[in-house]
Amino acid sequence: MLTLSLARVRTVHERFDRTYQPDVFVEDRETFTVTDPVRLGFDLSKDDERFHLVGQVQTAVELSCSRCLEPFRMPLDVPFDLRYQPRRAAADAVEREVQEDDFSAAFYDDEAIDLGQLMRERLYLAVPMKPLCTDACRGLCPQCGTNWNKGSCGCAQDWEDPRFATLRTLRDSERNDH
Numbered sequence: 001m002l003t004l005s006l007a008r009v010r011t012v013h014e015r016f017d018r019t020y021q022p023d024v025f026v027e028d029r030e031t032f033t034v035t036d037p038v039r040l041g042f043d044l045s046k047d048d049e050r051f052h053l054v055g056q057v058q059t060a061v062e063l064s065c066s067r068c069l070e071p072f073r074m075p076l077d078v079p080f081d082l083r084y085q086p087r088r089a090a091a092d093a094v095e096r097e098v099q100e101d102d103f104s105a106a107f108y109d110d111e112a113i114d115l116g117q118l119m120r121e122r123l124y125l126a127v128p129m130k131p132l133c134t135d136a137c138r139g140l141c142p143q144c145g146t147n148w149n150k151g152s153c154g155c156a157q158d159w160e161d162p163r164f165a166t167l168r169t170l171r172d173s174e175r176n177d178h
């Protein structure tokens with residue numbers, strides 16, 4: 001279901017549109033949880049044994065905010081442009097060396113492209129290293145763990161904006177002058 005059998009590709013250009021249910025991606029829950037159906041769409045061009053896929057993966061994932069640790073939903077629309085060739089053709093050492101620097105190079109085995117792997121890799125690349133629920137997320141109090149997006153805590157009073165501290169120093173020195 002998650003593989004594209006290349007024997008079925010009979011014309012030079014074809015269009016593919018598929019929708020997969022989120023439960024296909026359950027094994028990726030360590031990093032993110034896919035919450036919405038995954039829409040995969042691409043144009044395929046065939047050149048002998050080489051296949052060029054240009055399209056996008058669209059879905060939404062649930063992530064944990066790196067500041068406040070709350071789960072939040074992030075829609076993803078990830079474009080891709082990949083050139084597939086049979087893995088055995090890449091066994092040539094010189095050719096492989098060239099392709100390691102080419103991020104569009106991909107390989108297939110057994111006359112089939114693994115669409116599950118394609119989608120998974122695109123989603124991994126699209127998920128931020130330090131996800132934030134909002135850019136303005138205020139995070140957790142380092143002392144008591146209160147989520148500052150939801151409320152304040154007593155500890156916050158101990159913290160002083162350095163700009164106010166400078167102002168007070170100025171004010172104090174003025175007072176001393178008089």
Ligand SMILES: [Zn+2]
Pocket residue numbers: 065066067068069070132133134137138139
């Ligand atoms: Zn947050």
Ligand SMILES: [Zn+2]
Pocket residue numbers: 141142143144145146153154155156
């Ligand atoms: Zn606190």
